[in-house]
Amino acid sequence: xxxxxxxxxxxxxxxxxxxxxxxxxxxxxxxxxxxxxxxxxxxxxxxxxxxxxxxxxxxxxxxxxxxxxxxxxxxxxxxxxxxxxxxxxxxxxxxxxxxxxxxxxxxxxxxxxxxxxxxxxxxxxxxxxxxxxxxxxxxxxxxxxxxxxxxxxxxxxxxxxxxxxxxxxxxxxxxxxxxxxxxxxxxxxxxxxxxxxxxxxxxxxxxxxxxxxxxxxxxxxxxxxxxxxxxxxxxxxxxxxxxxxxxxxxxxxxxxxxxxxxxxxxxxxxxxxxxxxxxxxxxxxxxxxxxxxxxxxxxxxxxxxxxxxxxxxxxxxxxxxxxxxxxxxxxxxxxxxxxxxxxxxxxxxxxxxxxxxxxxxxxxxxxxxxxxxxxxxxxxxxxxxxxxxxxxxxxxxxxxxxxxxxxxxxxxxxxxxxxxxxxxxxxxxxxxxxxxxxxxxxxx
Numbered sequence: 182x183x184x185x186x187x188x189x190x191x192x193x194x195x196x197x198x199x200x201x202x203x204x205x206x207x208x209x210x211x212x213x214x215x216x217x218x219x220x221x222x223x224x225x226x227x228x229x230x231x232x233x234x235x236x237x238x239x240x241x242x243x244x245x246x247x248x249x250x251x252x253x254x255x256x257x258x259x260x261x262x263x264x265x266x267x268x269x270x271x272x273x274x275x276x277x278x279x280x281x282x283x284x285x286x287x288x289x290x291x292x293x294x295x296x297x298x299x300x301x302x303x304x305x306x307x308x309x310x311x312x313x314x315x316x317x318x319x320x321x322x323x324x325x326x327x328x329x330x331x332x333x334x335x336x337x338x339x340x341x342x343x344x345x346x347x348x349x350x351x352x353x354x355x356x357x358x359x360x361x362x363x364x365x366x367x368x369x370x371x372x373x374x375x376x377x378x379x380x381x382x383x384x385x386x387x388x389x390x391x392x393x394x395x396x397x398x399x400x401x402x403x404x405x406x407x408x409x410x411x412x413x414x415x416x417x418x419x420x421x422x423x424x425x426x427x428x429x430x431x432x433x434x435x436x437x438x439x440x441x442x443x444x445x446x447x448x449x450x451x452x453x454x455x456x457x458x459x460x461x462x463x464x465x466x467x468x469x470x471x472x473x474x475x476x477x478x479x480x481x482x483x484x485x486x487x488x489x490x491x492x493x494x495x496x497x498x499x500x501x502x503x504x505x506x507x508x509x510x511x512x513x514x515x516x517x518x519x520x521x522x523x524x525x526x527x528x529x530x531x532x533x534x535x536x537x538x539x540x541x542x543x544x545x546x547x548x549x550x551x552x553x554x555x556x557x558x559x560x561x562x563x564x565x566x567x568x569x570x571x572x573x574x575x576x577x578x579x580x581x582x583x584x585x586x587x588x589x590x591x592x593x594x595x596x597x598x599x600x601x602x603x604x605x606x607x608x609x610x611x612x613x614x615x616x617x618x619x620x621x622x623x624x625x
Contacts, residue, residue: 217288220299233262235306240272243312249394255282321359335390338373354378388597395530410500428514435563455495534583556586
């Protein structure tokens with residue numbers, strides 16, 4: 182069945198290659214990463230052929246989640262090198278700029294046998310860690326044959342991907358046999374991966390590592406490093422600030438329409454809009470100008486000054502998480518369109534009132550928990566965004582209540598890091614176990 186998978190993968194690759202060629206020509210994407218995706222890493226990458234731990238994190242969200250593990254892994258396994266791979270360009274930039282304690286960052290290889298074997302020969306991992314749900318059959322098979330231990334960390338199976346996995350469960354049962362341990366975010370994801378074919382004895386519920394990956398800035402770091410972005414937003418306390426985070430195509434119009442209504446009631450209000458994809462920065466800026474707003478890009482702002490615009494387009498990478506501090510209300514995108522939603526925990530850690538749309542399949546358990554604890558508001562439509570945003574901005578008590586509940590949930594749900602590291606210790610002695618792993622059979 183693996184040859185069928187490889188053949189289908191090759192066919193898909195050929196079909197989508199014109200799109201990647203267009204992206205390479207138009208946005209200069211993928212060109213510099215092709216060699217690494219084919220398994221050719223720089224000679225200096227692992228010059229002495231040392232053994233390693235390899236963490237794979239697809240994009241920005243997974244990279245920031247992996248951040249919770251890397252320092253402890255480096256401390257517990259000082260003789261092993263620590264490598265991180267990503268799939269996307271933005272994930273690569275964030276990994277290089279925001280994760281310390283790693284020896285190198287590289288692009289994940291295409292999942293063909295001869296390519297992954299070439300990569301494994303250079304990386305030389307003793308343990309391969311997949312963040313969330315990145316299941317690559319040929320790589321996992323090669324790891325098993327070469328004695329590399331493998332584990333899924335912060336695993337989840339969304340309601341969108343679950344039916345597709347079930348359709349191919351005969352194949353995935355064989356693939357999942359190559360994974361030594363599954364650390365799943367919650368009971369629902371654990372049940373789903375078992376139904377797909379994972380051995381229940383290898384499945385643990387460890388909670389969401391995203392709660393542990395959140396960091397608050399210290400007074401010493403303010404104005405330096407990642408927190409330096411705050412110096413471009415010296416906002417007066419009386420100025421309402423709406424942050425639209427990680428918006429996708431089809432959402433910006435709704436956000437701008439809602440903000441237009443906000444401006445009628447609060448002329449001094451500011452909107453910070455952060456498109457999910459860098460190639461959309463220009464489109465969003467043009468759209469905001471067409472709506473009659475004064476628009477500036479974050480890269481154009483003056484340091485230690487208050488933005489004079491109505492709308493600021495965040496055209497930088499890796500700054501959004503810190504900017505939540507200046508927000509009055511945060512709308513999390515990817516949720517008004519059917520894209521599965523995005524992470525709501527980063528604004529939650531700063532105690533901000535959070536809004537998101539009906540499509541939160543990728544974060545279903547977290548979203549449900551927040552709504553049940555009155556720590557966020559789920560909207561049914563774009564029209565509701567207008568009404569709820571205006572009402573919330575005019576109700577400081579409601580803002581404080583939602584924000585406090587969100588922050589409390591973050592604090593209450595920490596602990597996945599220690600549980601995940603305990604599983605790592607089981608797979609890769611002689612690290613001392615830390616934390617207690619909750620077996621799947623124990624329903625919380």
